[in-house]
Amino acid sequence: MLLKFQKYLAENLPFLREKKLLLALSGGIDSMVLAHLLKQSGYTVWLAHCNFQLRGKESDEDEEFIRNFASENNFKLFVTTFDTNSFAKDNKLSIQVAARQLRYIWFHQLLQENNLDYVLTAHHLDDNLETFLINFSRGTGLEGLTGIPVQNDKIVRPLLTFSREEIQDFAAENKIQWREDSSNSSDKYLRNKLRHDVVPILKSLNPAFLDSFQDTLSHLQQVKSLAEDASVLIYKQVVSEKENQKHFNIAELKRLPNYQAYLFEWLRPFGFKAWQDIYELVDAQSGKVIVSENYRLLKDREYLILEPISEKDSAIYEISEDEIKFPIHLKISAADQIQKQSDTATIYVDKETLKFPLHIRKWREGDYFCPAGIDGKKKVSKYFKDEKMSLSEKESTWLLISDDKVVWIIGKRSDRRFYVNNTTQEILKIETLK
Template sequence: MLTQFIAHIKTGFPFLKEKRLLLACSGGVDSVVLAHLCIKLGLNITLAHCNFNLRGLESDENELFVRELAKQLNIAILVKSFHTKEYVQTHKGSVQMAARELRYQWFHEIMDAEGFDFVLTAHHADDSLETFVINLSRGTGIDGLSGIPAQNGRVFRPLLNFSRNEILEFAKAEHIKWREDSSNAENKYLRNKIRHEIVPKLKELHPTFLENFKKTQEHLIQTNALVQNHINELKEKLFVQEVGHYRIRIEDLAELHPIEPYLYQLFNEFGFTEWEDVKGLLTAMSGKKVESKTHSLIKDREHLLLSKKETKKKTVFVISEDDNHIINPVQLKIETVKTLQNPLQNVIYIDKEKLNYPLLLRNWEKGDYFYPFGMQGKKKLSKFFKDEKTDVLSKEKQWLLCSGNNIVWVVGKRLDERFKVDELTKSIIKITLSV
């Protein structure tokens, strides 16, 4: 196995020899063997051990074992103790997910703070098979069936080419000691149930089942790469970047066949899961919205608008009579002038005596109306936006300059007729929007 491991690193990850590496070590056979292999190869590793405090004395004994392993190998070690049960109560979810989140969060903190380049984990071929079965049982796309990636950002998994049996045989041949995690024998966890009951049955189907499975996953990974190349080319063509969002023409989406897998591949990375709802947007009324945990997809006439969700706060900004420069939430320059020039969209002239200070800057709300400059009578802002063909996202970000309850300016768009300069005006205020 050592010869194979050396060849695997040489061909797949030769750059690791020049890097500072953090090796995640639980004390189990997989991570202990990985530590020994890395030392034999001359890699610069530091052990990182997580004590999740889930099994009392056993957890503490695992920590002591890994500390002794570091001394034996003459390498440094970093240890972190977690209050995992309290984390689960606060963040919900399973203990396994909590441990994973805590572990990787800590690894990345260490890498950033201590100057490590990568973290190595001891996932192997059997782990990848178990993950395949888990994802298959839950319903997944080609990504979920491709197994555990050998590299995910700054995380590397150099044992994925090796089986659990190969690792055990190497440990026994080299007289390597390790710790057995008692929880691995419990079938109350899904992964353990698959490991103990399903995977052995699969291996009975064919003497080289695991090797055949690895080849299948390689084919899936290659196929997925082809799909992603095509999808990335489509995104460059269809996703038009605008300020704060993407604009996607529905007519172009509708030309894709079959539409369902295209929608999945185009929008899956943004957290969407309700694909019938996403498909329904193509023929929905304008303003219809589908949300994921992180993003919003909104129908806007002939387009879909994709944006990252922001927590919308009802914030009001106050402008006093002495203010002449406003920088938040928009940049306004306020000055008194003697003459009136041709107004622009980003410049208005108003009669100062018609204002009641302090002025307010706020977002528009349903039911707002104003008296558009140059027109007779009032108009609801919703109708004004529709006539101006203002998209949904731009409406949400629209600011209003108000005097009391009255709108003075739909900022950057239209002055209110009631505040215009006329023949009776004695003092003129010029307000300029920086764009």
């Protein structure tokens, strides 16, 4: 494997030879094999280890193992510890996504602070297959079927063409020690289920399955390249750019036999997810709008207009000391009882149902609430449509938010999940003021 590895790097990643490299070292077999391969091939390498504190004593023992390895082999080592569970909870992420974000943020900091050039990770061919199957099982476009890239900016994956079996054989032949992550044996995660149950069946059906898979990836990547080239050429025929806006000519768009595919390719980088709504926007009435976190797509007669949401519209404002005066005046106070009112400027809620601090922001695609009088939930966008609100009315409407839940479409409709009931101990009055 060593000669094959050296040949692969010389032919495909020659720029790594004179660079300062940071190797992400978990202590598992893959990264330990990569460390040995790089050392035996004469590359200049620093090591980086993350202790995510997810497996108690086992995580600390991994760190100690890495420290000993670095000392014995004269590697410079960077180690950090993350409170991954807290970060995941605070940012409403899965543990896997939280750990990925934490480590890559830290890796890029290390590159900058130590004048290093690239981060190397030990992803291999079986990892690529598992990622393909995960994306395939969840539904994906061509982007999700072309595999993990060998290089993504400063991240390089030099083992991506090597199988797990090759790595295991090299570790055995060279008596390489590593740490086994106990979570890898659990079927709690989809990746592990595929690794333990699905991939072995595929390999048993075709002994050369990984080779066939690599060929398929190569073909898909070529098709993706062709699609990207076509997308660039067609873009110039359909889209005109004016200041910070992109105008999509609907008549030109509809002349294309597969205009939905082009819209997907052009709009995907702007964070849109409601693709069926976007496709229907082409034939929708003028004034309808779809938003992502930072952009809006507006139907305006003969055009779809893409533009960034203004800083004010995308901002989130925290309510402190029970009152906020900008961008709207909202006041929260204790109440002994619910008073009857004839307007929609005031609501009463059960304090126990709220999570503080509260926030206000504009609506986003996917927001929903649970209004009285209907079973289940209703999209805020559907409420706007049913109320026949104009675009300007939608854009001037604010939401009161508790822990990402809509408490109140301010001045219009509240959510029954926060209603006062016969078990309520503390009542809060929330009102808009002039």
